[in-house]
Amino acid sequence: MTEPDNEVTQLxxxxxxxxxxxxxxxEGGGSPPSSDAGxxxxxxxxxxxxLVLLGTLMAPLSVVATWAxxxxxxxxxxxxxxxxxxxxxxxxxxxxDLVTETIVTxxxxxxxxxxxxxxxxxxxxxxPRAEPLLPxxxxxxxxxxxxxxxxxxxxxxRSDAFADAWVAANREAHAQAVAVLTGESSGAVxxxxxxxxxxIAPFIEASKELLVDRGFELASRIxxxxxxxxxxxxxxxxxxxRWFSWLxxxxxxxxxxxxxxxxxxxxVARDRRRTVITASLxxxxxxxxxxxxxxxxxxxxxxxxxxxxxxxxxxxxxxxxLVEFVRTALRAILVVALAIAIAAFLLxxxxxxxxxxxxxxxxxxSLRAKSGxxxxxxxxxxxxxxxxxxxxxxxxxxxxxxxxxxxxxxSALVIVILVVLGIVVVEFLAGPRRTDEQASDDxxxxxxxxxx
Numbered sequence: 418m419t420e421p422d423n424e425v426t427q428l429x430x431x432x433x434x435x436x437x438x439x440x441x442x443x444e445g446g447g448s449p450p451s452s453d454a455g456x457x458x459x460x461x462x463x464x465x466x467x468l469v470l471l472g473t474l475m476a477p478l479s480v481v482a483t484w485a486x487x488x489x490x491x492x493x494x495x496x497x498x499x500x501x502x503x504x505x506x507x508x509x510x511x512x513x514d515l516v517t518e519t520i521v522t523x524x525x526x527x528x529x530x531x532x533x534x535x536x537x538x539x540x541x542x543x544x545p546r547a548e549p550l551l552p553x554x555x556x557x558x559x560x561x562x563x564x565x566x567x568x569x570x571x572x573x574x575r576s577d578a579f580a581d582a583w584v585a586a587n588r589e590a591h592a593q594a595v596a597v598l599t600g601e602s603s604g605a606v607x608x609x610x611x612x613x614x615x616x617i618a619p620f621i622e623a624s625k626e627l628l629v630d631r632g633f634e635l636a637s638r639i640x641x642x643x644x645x646x647x648x649x650x651x652x653x654x655x656x657x658x659r660w661f662s663w664l665x666x667x668x669x670x671x672x673x674x675x676x677x678x679x680x681x682x683x684x685v686a687r688d689r690r691r692t693v694i695t696a697s698l699x700x701x702x703x704x705x706x707x708x709x710x711x712x713x714x715x716x717x718x719x720x721x722x723x724x725x726x727x728x729x730x731x732x733x734x735x736x737x738x739l740v741e742f743v744r745t746a747l748r749a750i751l752v753v754a755l756a757i758a759i760a761a762f763l764l765x766x767x768x769x770x771x772x773x774x775x776x777x778x779x780x781x782x783s784l785r786a787k788s789g790x791x792x793x794x795x796x797x798x799x800x801x802x803x804x805x806x807x808x809x810x811x812x813x814x815x816x817x818x819x820x821x822x823x824x825x826x827x828s829a830l831v832i833v834i835l836v837v838l839g840i841v842v843v844e845f846l847a848g849p850r851r852t853d854e855q856a857s858d859d860x861x862x863x864x865x866x867x868x869x
Contacts, residue, residue, distance in 0.1 A: 457687075461685055461686065461687055462687070464682075464685055465682045465685055465686045465692060468678045468679070468681055468682035468685070469678075469679065469682045469692070469695060469696050469699055470699075471675075471678050472675045472676075472678035472679035472682065472696065472699075472700075473679075473696070473699040473700055473702075473703050474703070475671050475672070475674055475675030475678065476675055476700045476703045476704065476750065477703050477704065477706065477707040477747070478664070478667075478671050478675075479668075479671040479672040479675055480704075480707060480743055480746045480747055480750065481664055481707075481743060482664040482665070482667050482668040482671050482672075483668050483672070483746065484740075484742050484743050484746070485661050485664040485665045485668060486664070486665050486668030486669070487742065489595050489661075489665050490665070492588060492591045494742075495587070495591050496584055496587055496588050496591070498738065498739060498741070498742065499587050499648070499738070499739075500583070500584045500587065501738060502583070502734065502735060502738055503579060503580040503583035503584070504580060505731075505734045505738075507728065507730040507731040507733070507734045508731050508734055508735065509571075509574045509575060510728070510730075510731070511646070511727065511728050511731040512574050512617065512620065512646055513567065513570050513571045513574045514567075514728075515617070515644065515646055516570045516573075516574070516617065516620055516621055516624055516644075517563070517566050517567045517570050519621060519642055519644050520566055520570070520621065520624065520625070520628075520636065520639060521563055521566060523639050523640065523642060524635060524636070524638065524639060562633075565631075565633065566624075566628065566633070566636075569624060569627050569628050569631060569633075570624045572627065573620065573623050573624045573627055574620070578623070579620065579623070582619060582620070582623070586615065586616075586619065587615070614645035614646060614647050614648065615645060615646050615648055616643065616644070616645055617644050617645060617646045618641065618642055618643055618644060621639070621642050621644060622641075624636075625637070625639050647726050647727045648735055649735065649739070679696050679700075682696060683696065690761050690764065690765060691761075693757065693758070693761040694758050694761045694762055697754045697755070697757040697758035697761065698754070698755075698758050700750065700754040701751050701754040701755050701758065704747040704748075704750050704751040704754065705751065707743070707747050708744060708747055708748075711740050711743060711744065715733070715736055715737075718732070718736060719732055719733055719736070742823065745823060745825045745826070746823065746824075748825060748826025748827075748829070749824040749825055749826050749828065749829040750829075751826065752826050752829035752830050752833060753818070753829050753833070756829075756833040778844065781841070781844050781845050784845070795846060796846050796847065799843060799846040799847045800846075800847040803843065803844075803847045806843045806847070807840055807843055810836055810839035810840055810843060811836055811840075813836075813839075814832050814833070814835065814836035814839070817832055818832050
């Protein structure tokens with residue numbers, strides 16, 4: 418072979434190697450070195466910083482606004498929120514104590530017992546020695562009857578019928594709850610003394626019936642009682658109502674506005690990949706701060722609730738249940754934000770991300786070689802449409818995530834893991850990138866039927 422032929426062969430090899438590197442860079446999600454060329458201008462950096470800051474602020478506000486909207490506009494969601502409270506021991510104990518106290522007070526049990534024993538002591542058949550002792554039995558007898566009433570009420574509150582009645586009452590009261598949360602009041606749920614209360618008269622009636630069935634006929638004298646159980650109390654409920662109303666109005670605007678701001682920041686930025694990482698981490702931090710805020714507000718709220726209105730343990734359970742949706746949503750967004758940041762880091766054309774990606778690709782190639790899998794129709798198809806296959810896997814994961822009404826952190830993590838596994842399968846089937854010449858050699862050496 419002549420010297421010019423050798424030079425031509427060498428040049429072809431170098432061109433083929435450069436093409437392979439460019440294709441690898443394109444498949445890995447990186448961009449050619451010149452992709453950001455011309456993206457100059459001093460204004461880009463401050464504008465991107467402002468857009469990312471505003472978009473990040475929208476993230477926690479969007480979570481809280483969606484929660485507010487769901488509690489007001491979705492009866493099923495409202496019932497789903499307050500329904501589990503019926504089975505919480507702290508709430509059951511608080512309602513049992515309240516109903517018992519109401520019944521005992523309405524019966525004037527202590528006075529009735531004292532009068533009955535005094536009248537009994539004056540009867541002729543009572544021995545003289547027992548006559549002065551009977552009135553002294555008033556207190557222990559009153560306590561015994563009160564314990565009997567408490568035990569009976571506890572049976573009612575722990576029953577399945579109570580749980581069903583609790584759900585039904587809250588479902589029927591949703592319209593009134595909406596009025597309360599938006600600043601109005603009426604019906605079964607009302608605001609008084611800066612409190613949101615549920616009418617528990619039906620539970621008192623059920624307790625009366627069971628007391629009569631158990632032989633306590635005196636309970637039949639209890640008049641119809643209009644009693645309430647406090648779900649929430651705050652001296653700043655007026656401010657809360659205004660915030661609740663504003664957030665409900667903006668619930669559908671804030672999430673879209675936040676996404677537009679972040680997407681605009683990425684489009685304007687000089688380094689889009691780095692901006693994606695920064696924005697994703699900022700959103701993740703905002704979710705952590707939202708969770709921290711909920712935890713900081715919790716003891717402040719519990720200290721502000723009078724213990725004679727609502728026991729501390731019951732108030733804590735109710736608070737945790739009411740904000741459970743917020744915690745669930747922020748965990749889901751946190752997982753997705755971190756996944757996006759990690760993906761953008763691994764798709765870097767150079768640096769640690771590229772090294773990790775290259776090492777993973779080498780590991781898959783080694784695993785493929787050891788498995789004995791050879792290039793066949795399936796492998797060739799996936800290799801040809803590798804980018805499309807990757808996008809399809811990610812799009813399916815995003816579609817599943819969006820289709821969930823209220824994704825949790827756990828469901829988001831499962832989706833991310835499945836997407837990663839899907840991409841790994843795509844890379845395994847596609848195999849390493851090869852030059853056209855290598856592909857021709859393989860197709861000549863390996864029968865298509867023997868491959869994947």
